[in-house]
Amino acid sequence: MNLITHDRAYSLFPRATFIKRTGITIETADQLGAASRAYEKYALRNFKISLGPLSLNERDPLLVFGDRWVGDSQTWTITLDTTGVVIPNWVKE
Numbered sequence: 001m002n003l004i005t006h007d008r009a010y011s012l013f014p015r016a017t018f019i020k021r022t023g024i025t026i027e028t029a030d031q032l033g034a035a036s037r038a039y040e041k042y043a044l045r046n047f048k049i050s051l052g053p054l055s056l057n058e059r060d061p062l063l064v065f066g067d068r069w070v071g072d073s074q075t076w077t078i079t080l081d082t083t084g085v086v087i088p089n090w091v092k093e
Contacts, residue, residue, distance in 0.1 A: 021045075
């Protein structure tokens with residue numbers, strides 16, 4: 001899971017995503033629908049995507065489970081250069 005704000009980029013599972021090129025979906029194979037095309041695209045880029053909840057035996061140690069939040073000790077955070085970017089008044093930190 002990765003997200004970008006106006007001044008930072010975050011990756012909650014950076015080692016699994018960028019080093020091992022693996023991930024899991026939050027849905028099972030029969031729930032994929034239109035998202036299956038996106039997962040096929042990742043497969044073409046040599047990512048291994050596991051479908052649905054994993055059993056304890058299948059879990060990758062790089063996918064840290066349990067309570068997680070943006071900015072916790074497992075998150076990679078990159079501060080983006082916002083030079084010249086005008087932030088609207090309604091944007092909250």
